[in-house]
Amino acid sequence: MTTLRLRPEGPADTGPVRRVLAAAFARPDGTTPGEVGLVDELRGSPAWIPELAMVAEYGGEVVGYALLSRVHVKSDDARYPALALGPVGVAPHRQRVGHGAAVVQAALEAATELGERLVVVLGDPAYYRRFGFTRADRLGLTSPWSGLGEPWQALVLPPDTSDAPPPPAGEVVFPPPWSRV
Template sequence: MTTLRLRPEDPADTGAIRRVLAAAFARPDVAVPPEVRLVDELRGSDAWLPELAMVAEYGGEIVGCALLTRVLVNSGAASMPALAMGPVAVAPHRQRIGLGTSVVQAALEAATELGERLVVVLGDPAYYRRFGFSRADQLGLTSPWSGLGEPWQALILPPATSGEPSPPRGEVIFPPPWSKV
Protein backbone atom coordinates (compact mmCIF):
# COMPACT_ATOMS: atom_id res chain seq x y z
CA MET A 1 0.00 0.00 0.00
CA THR A 2 1.37 3.41 -1.00
CA THR A 3 1.47 5.93 1.83
CA LEU A 4 0.74 9.65 1.56
CA ARG A 5 2.68 11.89 3.91
CA LEU A 6 1.95 15.63 4.16
CA ARG A 7 4.57 17.78 5.84
CA PRO A 8 6.46 21.08 5.68
CA GLU A 9 9.31 20.91 3.20
CA ASP A 10 12.87 20.69 4.41
CA PRO A 11 16.00 21.98 2.65
CA ALA A 12 16.71 18.55 1.13
CA ASP A 13 13.38 18.78 -0.78
CA THR A 14 14.33 21.82 -2.88
CA GLY A 15 15.41 19.87 -5.97
CA ALA A 16 12.36 17.59 -5.90
CA ILE A 17 10.02 20.57 -5.52
CA ARG A 18 11.68 22.35 -8.46
CA ARG A 19 11.14 19.19 -10.57
CA VAL A 20 7.45 18.98 -9.56
CA LEU A 21 6.89 22.66 -10.38
CA ALA A 22 8.78 22.40 -13.68
CA ALA A 23 6.75 19.36 -14.76
CA ALA A 24 3.39 20.71 -13.59
CA PHE A 25 3.86 24.12 -15.25
CA ALA A 26 5.87 23.00 -18.31
CA ARG A 27 5.38 25.02 -21.48
CA PRO A 28 7.15 24.50 -24.79
CA ASP A 29 8.09 28.20 -25.07
CA VAL A 30 10.06 28.49 -21.79
CA ALA A 31 12.98 26.49 -20.40
CA VAL A 32 12.14 27.28 -16.76
CA PRO A 33 8.51 28.07 -15.92
CA PRO A 34 7.97 31.35 -14.00
CA GLU A 35 6.49 29.38 -11.10
CA VAL A 36 9.87 27.71 -10.51
CA ARG A 37 11.65 31.06 -10.47
CA LEU A 38 8.96 32.50 -8.19
CA VAL A 39 9.50 29.81 -5.55
CA ASP A 40 13.29 30.15 -5.82
CA GLU A 41 13.03 33.91 -5.23
CA LEU A 42 10.45 33.62 -2.46
CA ARG A 43 12.75 31.22 -0.58
CA GLY A 44 15.31 34.01 -0.35
CA SER A 45 12.85 36.68 0.78
CA ASP A 46 11.26 37.87 4.02
CA ALA A 47 7.95 36.48 2.75
CA TRP A 48 9.19 32.89 3.04
CA LEU A 49 7.50 30.85 5.79
CA PRO A 50 9.12 27.39 5.78
CA GLU A 51 6.51 25.96 8.15
CA LEU A 52 3.84 26.78 5.53
CA ALA A 53 5.62 25.33 2.50
CA MET A 54 3.88 21.96 2.42
CA VAL A 55 4.78 18.92 0.36
CA ALA A 56 2.95 15.73 -0.54
CA GLU A 57 5.21 12.70 -0.34
CA TYR A 58 3.62 9.68 -2.00
CA GLY A 59 5.40 6.35 -1.86
CA GLY A 60 8.55 8.12 -0.66
CA GLU A 61 8.58 10.55 -3.62
CA ILE A 62 7.81 14.30 -3.43
CA VAL A 63 4.90 14.62 -5.87
CA GLY A 64 3.13 17.80 -4.78
CA CYS A 65 3.49 21.13 -3.04
CA ALA A 66 1.40 24.03 -1.80
CA LEU A 67 3.14 27.19 -0.74
CA LEU A 68 1.85 29.93 1.57
CA THR A 69 3.95 33.10 1.83
CA ARG A 70 3.56 36.40 3.64
CA VAL A 71 1.70 39.32 2.10
CA LEU A 72 0.42 42.49 3.74
CA VAL A 73 -3.01 44.05 3.57
CA ASN A 74 -2.75 47.83 3.56
CA SER A 75 -5.95 49.13 5.12
CA GLY A 76 -4.92 52.77 4.97
CA ALA A 77 -3.89 53.40 8.55
CA ALA A 78 -2.01 50.14 9.05
CA SER A 79 -0.72 47.02 7.32
CA MET A 80 -1.91 43.65 8.56
CA PRO A 81 -0.26 40.31 7.78
CA ALA A 82 -1.98 37.76 5.53
CA LEU A 83 -0.93 34.87 3.32
CA ALA A 84 -0.82 34.20 -0.42
CA MET A 85 -1.24 30.66 -1.69
CA GLY A 86 0.72 29.54 -4.67
CA PRO A 87 2.03 27.97 -6.54
CA VAL A 88 0.26 24.69 -5.96
CA ALA A 89 1.52 21.80 -8.06
CA VAL A 90 1.29 18.04 -8.44
CA ALA A 91 3.58 15.99 -10.65
CA PRO A 92 1.69 15.11 -13.86
CA HIS A 93 2.00 11.35 -13.27
CA ARG A 94 0.22 11.74 -9.90
CA GLN A 95 -2.54 14.18 -10.80
CA ARG A 96 -6.25 13.48 -10.45
CA ILE A 97 -5.99 11.27 -7.35
CA GLY A 98 -6.58 13.96 -4.70
CA LEU A 99 -2.99 14.87 -3.85
CA GLY A 100 -3.47 18.55 -4.72
CA THR A 101 -6.52 18.74 -2.49
CA SER A 102 -4.66 17.02 0.33
CA VAL A 103 -1.60 19.29 0.22
CA VAL A 104 -3.74 22.46 0.01
CA GLN A 105 -5.81 21.32 2.99
CA ALA A 106 -2.61 20.58 4.93
CA ALA A 107 -1.26 24.07 4.20
CA LEU A 108 -4.53 25.73 5.24
CA GLU A 109 -4.71 23.66 8.43
CA ALA A 110 -1.12 24.60 9.30
CA ALA A 111 -1.92 28.28 8.73
CA THR A 112 -4.99 28.04 10.96
CA GLU A 113 -2.96 26.36 13.71
CA LEU A 114 -0.47 29.25 13.53
CA GLY A 115 -3.27 31.77 14.04
CA GLU A 116 -3.29 33.17 10.50
CA ARG A 117 -6.58 34.80 9.49
CA LEU A 118 -6.57 35.42 5.75
CA VAL A 119 -5.32 33.64 2.61
CA VAL A 120 -5.54 35.04 -0.91
CA VAL A 121 -5.07 33.15 -4.16
CA LEU A 122 -5.26 33.72 -7.88
CA GLY A 123 -6.61 30.52 -9.36
CA ASP A 124 -9.46 28.45 -10.72
CA PRO A 125 -12.61 29.36 -8.77
CA ALA A 126 -14.11 25.88 -9.24
CA TYR A 127 -11.03 24.31 -7.64
CA TYR A 128 -10.51 26.72 -4.74
CA ARG A 129 -14.21 27.01 -3.88
CA ARG A 130 -14.03 23.51 -2.35
CA PHE A 131 -11.74 24.93 0.36
CA GLY A 132 -14.06 27.85 1.11
CA PHE A 133 -12.44 30.55 -1.05
CA SER A 134 -14.70 33.23 -2.52
CA ARG A 135 -14.23 36.41 -4.54
CA ALA A 136 -11.69 38.61 -2.80
CA ASP A 137 -13.29 41.83 -4.03
CA GLN A 138 -16.47 40.90 -2.15
CA LEU A 139 -14.36 40.77 1.03
CA GLY A 140 -12.97 44.25 0.42
CA LEU A 141 -9.58 43.11 -0.92
CA THR A 142 -7.82 44.54 -3.96
CA SER A 143 -4.57 43.64 -5.73
CA PRO A 144 -2.93 43.94 -9.15
CA TRP A 145 -5.15 40.98 -10.12
CA SER A 146 -8.47 42.43 -8.93
CA GLY A 147 -9.56 43.11 -12.50
CA LEU A 148 -9.57 39.38 -13.24
CA GLY A 149 -12.77 38.96 -11.22
CA GLU A 150 -13.55 35.47 -9.95
CA PRO A 151 -9.97 34.05 -10.04
CA TRP A 152 -8.92 36.68 -7.44
CA GLN A 153 -10.08 34.90 -4.28
CA ALA A 154 -9.71 34.93 -0.52
CA LEU A 155 -10.41 32.66 2.42
CA ILE A 156 -11.02 33.83 5.97
CA LEU A 157 -9.55 31.25 8.33
CA PRO A 158 -11.27 30.43 11.63
CA PRO A 159 -10.02 32.53 14.54
CA ALA A 160 -8.08 30.90 17.36
CA THR A 161 -10.32 32.69 19.88
CA SER A 162 -13.77 34.20 19.61
CA GLY A 163 -12.55 37.69 20.51
CA GLU A 164 -10.14 38.13 17.58
CA PRO A 165 -10.72 41.08 15.25
CA SER A 166 -12.11 40.49 11.80
CA PRO A 167 -9.66 39.95 8.94
CA PRO A 168 -8.24 43.04 7.26
CA ARG A 169 -9.68 44.76 4.20
CA GLY A 170 -7.72 46.84 1.73
CA GLU A 171 -4.98 46.47 -0.86
CA VAL A 172 -2.98 43.23 -0.76
CA ILE A 173 0.73 44.00 -1.15
CA PHE A 174 2.72 41.09 -2.58
CA PRO A 175 6.48 40.72 -2.12
CA PRO A 176 8.62 41.71 -5.17
CA PRO A 177 9.07 38.18 -6.59
CA TRP A 178 5.35 38.07 -7.39
CA SER A 179 5.66 40.99 -9.81
CA LYS A 180 7.52 38.71 -12.25
CA VAL A 181 4.70 36.18 -12.60
Protein backbone atom coordinates in the same frame (compact mmCIF):
# COMPACT_ATOMS: atom_id res chain seq x y z
CA MET B 1 0.17 -0.08 0.67
CA THR B 2 1.69 3.28 -0.30
CA THR B 3 0.29 6.27 1.53
CA LEU B 4 0.52 9.97 0.97
CA ARG B 5 2.71 11.81 3.46
CA LEU B 6 2.19 15.55 3.96
CA ARG B 7 4.94 17.57 5.64
CA PRO B 8 6.79 20.89 5.55
CA GLU B 9 9.48 21.20 2.91
CA GLY B 10 12.97 20.34 4.12
CA PRO B 11 16.39 21.37 2.76
CA ALA B 12 16.67 18.17 0.69
CA ASP B 13 13.36 18.95 -1.06
CA THR B 14 14.54 21.96 -3.08
CA GLY B 15 15.42 19.92 -6.19
CA PRO B 16 12.34 17.68 -6.07
CA VAL B 17 10.06 20.71 -5.56
CA ARG B 18 11.65 22.43 -8.57
CA ARG B 19 11.04 19.30 -10.67
CA VAL B 20 7.39 19.03 -9.57
CA LEU B 21 6.72 22.68 -10.37
CA ALA B 22 8.60 22.55 -13.68
CA ALA B 23 6.53 19.53 -14.76
CA ALA B 24 3.22 20.84 -13.40
CA PHE B 25 3.61 24.22 -15.11
CA ALA B 26 5.52 22.98 -18.19
CA ARG B 27 5.61 25.39 -21.11
CA PRO B 28 5.43 24.28 -24.74
CA ASP B 29 8.64 26.15 -25.56
CA GLY B 30 10.56 24.28 -22.84
CA THR B 31 11.50 27.37 -20.83
CA THR B 32 11.45 27.18 -17.05
CA PRO B 33 8.05 28.21 -15.69
CA GLY B 34 7.93 31.38 -13.60
CA GLU B 35 6.51 29.42 -10.67
CA VAL B 36 9.87 27.68 -10.22
CA GLY B 37 11.73 30.99 -9.98
CA LEU B 38 9.04 32.42 -7.71
CA VAL B 39 9.57 29.71 -5.11
CA ASP B 40 13.35 29.99 -5.40
CA GLU B 41 13.19 33.76 -4.78
CA LEU B 42 10.64 33.52 -1.98
CA ARG B 43 12.88 31.03 -0.12
CA GLY B 44 15.44 33.76 0.40
CA SER B 45 13.00 36.49 1.35
CA PRO B 46 11.19 37.69 4.49
CA ALA B 47 7.96 36.36 2.91
CA TRP B 48 9.16 32.77 3.43
CA ILE B 49 7.54 30.85 6.30
CA PRO B 50 9.18 27.40 6.40
CA GLU B 51 6.26 25.70 8.17
CA LEU B 52 3.93 26.78 5.35
CA ALA B 53 5.86 25.30 2.42
CA MET B 54 4.18 21.89 2.21
CA VAL B 55 5.13 18.85 0.17
CA ALA B 56 3.14 15.76 -0.67
CA GLU B 57 5.31 12.64 -0.73
CA TYR B 58 4.09 9.39 -2.26
CA GLY B 59 6.24 6.27 -2.21
CA GLY B 60 9.23 8.33 -1.10
CA GLU B 61 8.86 10.74 -4.05
CA VAL B 62 7.84 14.40 -3.74
CA VAL B 63 4.76 14.58 -5.98
CA GLY B 64 2.98 17.74 -4.81
CA TYR B 65 3.63 21.17 -3.42
CA ALA B 66 1.67 24.06 -1.91
CA LEU B 67 3.22 27.28 -0.68
CA LEU B 68 1.78 29.95 1.59
CA SER B 69 3.95 33.05 1.77
CA ARG B 70 3.63 36.37 3.57
CA VAL B 71 1.76 39.26 2.00
CA HIS B 72 0.23 42.31 3.67
CA VAL B 73 -3.10 44.09 3.46
CA LYS B 74 -2.58 47.84 3.30
CA SER B 75 -5.53 49.56 4.93
CA ASP B 76 -5.29 53.29 5.51
CA ASP B 77 -1.78 53.74 6.93
CA ALA B 78 -1.59 50.30 8.56
CA ARG B 79 -0.34 46.95 7.24
CA TYR B 80 -1.90 43.68 8.33
CA PRO B 81 -0.29 40.26 7.76
CA ALA B 82 -1.96 37.82 5.40
CA LEU B 83 -0.85 34.89 3.23
CA ALA B 84 -0.81 34.15 -0.48
CA LEU B 85 -1.39 30.58 -1.65
CA GLY B 86 0.69 29.57 -4.60
CA PRO B 87 2.15 28.06 -6.43
CA VAL B 88 0.35 24.76 -6.02
CA GLY B 89 1.56 21.95 -8.24
CA VAL B 90 1.37 18.19 -8.62
CA ALA B 91 3.59 15.98 -10.76
CA PRO B 92 1.62 15.11 -13.93
CA HIS B 93 1.73 11.35 -13.25
CA ARG B 94 0.02 11.91 -9.86
CA GLN B 95 -2.60 14.49 -10.86
CA ARG B 96 -6.33 13.94 -10.41
CA VAL B 97 -5.96 11.55 -7.47
CA GLY B 98 -6.35 14.09 -4.65
CA HIS B 99 -2.72 14.96 -3.91
CA GLY B 100 -3.20 18.63 -4.76
CA ALA B 101 -6.24 19.00 -2.52
CA ALA B 102 -4.44 17.17 0.28
CA VAL B 103 -1.34 19.36 0.19
CA VAL B 104 -3.41 22.56 0.00
CA GLN B 105 -5.52 21.43 2.97
CA ALA B 106 -2.36 20.59 4.93
CA ALA B 107 -0.94 24.06 4.23
CA LEU B 108 -4.19 25.76 5.29
CA GLU B 109 -4.35 23.70 8.48
CA ALA B 110 -0.73 24.61 9.30
CA ALA B 111 -1.56 28.30 8.75
CA THR B 112 -4.56 28.02 11.07
CA GLU B 113 -2.37 26.42 13.75
CA LEU B 114 0.05 29.36 13.45
CA GLY B 115 -2.83 31.78 14.06
CA GLU B 116 -3.02 33.17 10.53
CA ARG B 117 -6.37 34.71 9.59
CA LEU B 118 -6.44 35.50 5.86
CA VAL B 119 -5.28 33.74 2.68
CA VAL B 120 -5.56 35.01 -0.89
CA VAL B 121 -5.16 33.07 -4.10
CA LEU B 122 -5.42 33.60 -7.83
CA GLY B 123 -6.82 30.43 -9.34
CA ASP B 124 -9.73 28.38 -10.59
CA PRO B 125 -12.79 29.25 -8.48
CA ALA B 126 -14.29 25.79 -8.99
CA TYR B 127 -11.17 24.21 -7.50
CA TYR B 128 -10.53 26.60 -4.60
CA ARG B 129 -14.18 26.87 -3.56
CA ARG B 130 -13.87 23.40 -1.96
CA PHE B 131 -11.54 24.94 0.64
CA GLY B 132 -13.90 27.83 1.37
CA PHE B 133 -12.38 30.53 -0.87
CA THR B 134 -14.73 33.21 -2.19
CA ARG B 135 -14.28 36.30 -4.35
CA ALA B 136 -11.75 38.57 -2.66
CA ASP B 137 -13.61 41.70 -3.72
CA ARG B 138 -16.46 40.63 -1.41
CA LEU B 139 -14.02 41.15 1.48
CA GLY B 140 -12.89 44.49 0.09
CA LEU B 141 -9.51 43.15 -1.04
CA THR B 142 -7.76 44.48 -4.12
CA SER B 143 -4.53 43.52 -5.88
CA PRO B 144 -2.88 43.73 -9.29
CA TRP B 145 -5.15 40.78 -10.19
CA SER B 146 -8.45 42.25 -8.98
CA GLY B 147 -9.55 42.92 -12.55
CA LEU B 148 -9.65 39.19 -13.24
CA GLY B 149 -12.82 38.89 -11.16
CA GLU B 150 -13.69 35.44 -9.80
CA PRO B 151 -10.16 33.94 -9.90
CA TRP B 152 -9.03 36.57 -7.34
CA GLN B 153 -10.15 34.87 -4.12
CA ALA B 154 -9.75 34.97 -0.36
CA LEU B 155 -10.34 32.72 2.62
CA VAL B 156 -10.81 33.76 6.24
CA LEU B 157 -9.26 31.05 8.40
CA PRO B 158 -10.87 29.78 11.59
CA PRO B 159 -11.65 30.79 14.17
CA ASP B 160 -14.22 32.82 12.27
CA THR B 161 -16.51 33.40 15.23
CA SER B 162 -19.01 36.17 15.68
CA ASP B 163 -16.71 37.92 18.17
CA ALA B 164 -13.62 37.71 15.94
CA PRO B 165 -12.83 40.98 14.19
CA PRO B 166 -13.34 40.87 10.43
CA PRO B 167 -10.21 40.66 8.32
CA PRO B 168 -8.94 44.01 7.10
CA ALA B 169 -10.07 45.34 3.74
CA GLY B 170 -7.62 47.06 1.44
CA GLU B 171 -4.88 46.47 -1.09
CA VAL B 172 -2.99 43.17 -0.85
CA VAL B 173 0.70 43.95 -1.24
CA PHE B 174 2.83 41.11 -2.58
CA PRO B 175 6.60 40.82 -2.10
CA PRO B 176 8.76 41.66 -5.15
CA PRO B 177 9.23 38.06 -6.42
CA TRP B 178 5.50 37.91 -7.24
CA SER B 179 5.84 40.75 -9.78
CA ARG B 180 7.95 38.50 -12.01
CA VAL B 181 5.39 35.73 -12.46
